[in-house]
Amino acid sequence: MKVCDLVEKLNLTVFCGEQGINNEVEGAYTSDLLSDVMGNVDEGQVWITLQTHRNIMAIASLKEVAAIILVKGYKPEQAAIDQSNEEGIPILGTDMETFEASGVLFTLLNEEKGKYGAF
Amino acid sequence: MEFVYEVEGGDFTKAGNASSAVKKTLKQLNVSPKIVKRIVVALYEAEVNIVAHAYKGTISVNINQDQIHIVLDDVGPGIPDIDLAMQEGYSTASSKVREMGFGAGMGLPNIKKNVDDLKVSSEVDKGTKVEMKTYL
Ligand SMILES: Nc1ncnc2c1ncn2[C@@H]1O[C@H](COP(=O)(O)OP(=O)(O)OP(=O)(O)O)[C@@H](O)[C@H]1O
Numbered sequence: 466m467k468v469c470d471l472v473e474k475l476n477l478t479v480f481c482g483e484q485g486i487n488n489e490v491e492g493a494y495t496s497d498l499l500s501d502v503m504g505n506v507d508e509g510q511v512w513i514t515l516q517t518h519r520n521i522m523a524i525a526s527l528k529e530v531a532a533i534i535l536v537k538g539y540k541p542e543q544a545a546i547d548q549s550n551e552e553g554i555p556i557l558g559t560d561m562e563t564f565e566a567s568g569v570l571f572t573l574l575n576e577e578k579g580k581y582g583a584f
Numbered sequence: 585m586e587f588v589y590e591v592e593g594g595d596f597t598k599a600g601n602a603s604s605a606v607k608k609t610l611k612q613l614n615v616s617p618k619i620v621k622r623i624v625v626a627l628y629e630a631e632v633n634i635v636a637h638a639y640k641g642t643i644s645v646n647i648n649q650d651q652i653h654i655v656l657d658d659v660g661p662g663i664p665d666i667d668l669a670m671q672e673g674y675s676t677a678s679s680k681v682r683e684m685g686f687g688a689g690m691g692l693p694n695i696k697k698n699v700d701d702l703k704v705s706s707e708v709d710k711g712t713k714v715e716m717k718t719y720l
């Protein structure tokens with residue numbers, strides 16, 4: 466599954482970083498604590514959060530995540546947008562709350578895994 | 585080979601820049617991706633600790649054939665009880681810093697998990713020195 470497939474299936478807003486829209490998605494991690502994300506998110510995962518400042522992009526870039534999804538209608542700050550465009554790591558948005566966004570994404574990624582017999 | 589970076593306390597807009605530069609260098613030197621990933625986590629946490637808790641600091645990265653040795657030396661308030669600071673969940677971060685999502689008290693534990701050798705030394709009202717070694 467690619468970032469663009471998530472955008473389509475979950476009807477997400479693409480704020481920035483469109484060059485990364487074909488990034489492959491390997492999974493996801495949900496957290497708003499930056500050290501928790503730093504320690505636990507893996508390369509190629511989507512990061513679900515409500516943090517919007519530029520430091521989320523520093524972490525996204527260092528950890529090479531596939532994309533960030535901002536929940537509850539939050540929008541990224543300008544500095545985050547700039548870095549997202551530079552790095553090609555998309556920042557996406559949804560009106561869903563964290564629980565719902567994580568649940569929907571979990572189901573979607575699991576269906577895909579089932580389809581290709583990755584269990 | 586040695587590289588030195590300066591870190592300014594309180595300036596969150598630049599937090600992570602040094603870690604990012606080191607990551608690039610390590611990749612160019614063909615250090616294994618697994619090791620680069622671990623060092624990046626440890627170094628970012630130590631860099632942000634200078635930004636969040638100290639006034640200014642330097643990061644020096646020493647790379648030779650069998651190890652990567654990174655020393656972060658800051659001028660700042662120091663850590664009165666290092667064992668306590670090392671505990672997961674312990675944090676003195678301000679509410680402003682917490683709102684940004686820092687201050688979970690997971691930085692030092694993250695460092696510990698991701699390097700082979702960690703030494704933290706500190707003098708109250710002077711500063712803190714974090715030394716980490718990764719064997720190649
Ligand atoms: N360079 C430093 N100078 C002064 N105090 C420090 C320094 N590094 C860590 N500390 C102290 O140790 C505590 C724990 O550090 P740690 O990195 O584990 O958590 P944190 O920085 O508070 O939160 P997090 O890293 O999860 O965002 C800090 O809250 C602070 O009191």
Ligand SMILES: [Mg+2]
Binds near residue numbers: 632633690691692
């Ligand atoms: Mg910290």
